[in-house]
Amino acid sequence: MNSKSERTDWFLDARYGMFIHWGLYAIPARGEWVRSFEKISKDDYQGFFEEFNPTQYNPREWAKVAKAAGQKYVVLTTKHHDGFCLFDSKLTDYKATNTPAKRDLIEEYVSAFREEGLKVGFYYSIIDWYHEHYPAYGDRIHPMRENEKYKDKNIDFEKYLEYMHGQVKELLTNYGKIDIMWFDFSYDDMTGEKWKATELISMIRDIQPDILIDNRLGGNIKASKPEIYAGDFYSPEQIVPPEGILNENGEQIPWEACITLNDNWGYHAKDKNYKSPKQVIRTLVECVSKNGNLLLNVGPDAKGIIPEESLDILAEVGKWMKRNGDSIYGCKAAELTKPEWGRYTQNGNKLYAHVFDRGIGPIYFAGLRGKIKKARLLSDGSELKVQTPWMAEQYSDIEGGAFITLPGARLPDESDTVIELELMEE
Secondary structure: OOOHHHHOHHHHHHOEEEEEOOOHHHOOOEOOOHHHHOOOOHHHHHHHHHHOOOOOOOHHHHHHHHHHOOOOEEEEEEEOOOOOEOOOOOOOOOEHHHOOOOOOHHHHHHHHHHHOOOEEEEEEEOOOOOOOOOOOOOOOOOOOOOOHHHOOOOOOHHHHHHHHHHHHHHHHHOOOOOOEEEEEOOEOOEOHHHHOHHHHHHHHHHHOOOOEEEOOOOOOOOOOOOOOOOOOEEOOEOOOOOOOOEOOOOOEOOEEEEEEOOOOOOOEOOOOOOOOHHHHHHHHHHHHHOOEEEEEEEOOOOOOOOOHHHHHHHHHHHHHHHHHHHHOOOOEOOOOOOOOOEEEEEEOOEEEEEEOOOOOOOEEEOOOOOOEEEEEEOOOOOEOOEOOOHHHHHHOOOOOOEEEOOOOOOOOOOOOEEEEEEEOOO
16 A cells, blocks of 8 residues: 555645536535525425436536646545435435436546546545434434434434445445545544544555545544544645644645635525636635645536536636646745745746736845746746846845846736746755
8 A cells, every 4th residue: 555645646746626516406506505504304305306317417528628727636526415326326226327317427427537637536425414324303414403203213323334334335446446535524523433434444445545535534634643534635625724734743734625616516506606717826826835736616507517607717727727837736835935926836946936916116036046047937938037127226135135027017917927937956
């Protein structure tokens, strides 16, 4: 079995992935938590199962979108909290093959994304609002948490665990090599060994020794000696940490911010609150500048179509990535402090200056005097001169700072103008 650092090598190189939340909840189109928020009963939710028929589902198109966006890996919901399975599980009838779709949607997804050369991940909810042996009454988030009919229901949680472990085994046995297992999520006392997490992890590692696992089974990934089930990477949600994630020994932990494009993970017909391509680019840069990854979400609709707004944003970011991807892939935090005009990322002796704010006059690089061998605009490779302008001699830091003057009052790229600085070998 590879060590954690060997397992995460490709992940730290990739830096940018696609998250896909898709399931029955695309039909009511009010987000993936609709059953819980609206306390919908199993019977009332059943109608969506009976009509689920994504006639436009074409994972080859999804894969092409992800690749053109510059994303290197993908994670799709195989089963969300509502318990509905997109794969042909032998352990339940509550699956896509028994809907009008009549197909194993995961099988098609895996082969389509592999064809495009992308790494393939599975999201799997360890929570299940459909399974009869998952606690309902009194649970914090179950749709039937306040329903008296469930109060005295006999629950055999062991049976649920057997089911859950069995489904993970199916997913990791039936679809070839899988690169990421993205569990969601532990809460209250439903954490760690409550899921028989050690047993689960050793089974996973037996089947797929190189797979990456997130930190949501429980445990403390930041501990100097984390539990076996504490995961390979940390998964902040809808937030970018102020700095990178360090463990108790002060060592970097691989991490990945998962972020929605609007305000929902699953398709929400009325949610038009989309982030701009510029926001996405800058968020990606921020993550990389702190040694992190960005997992950006799309929520296809009931037909299997990714919303137009999402496609437009991904395409714009993809154009930027095509020209500026060298400042993202394989990059990490620089050892320099954050400059006032933007951020740095670094790969070896290539330092990438991400200029967000034009400011007035030359761009100032603190501490880099005499250390820059060459400078160019990354997007087109054009040369930039590193020279101290006359006004700096009297008014700025010429002892330690370096200066590059960009022509004009506006940046060549308002989202993020990247200057590649080739540093002298030390």
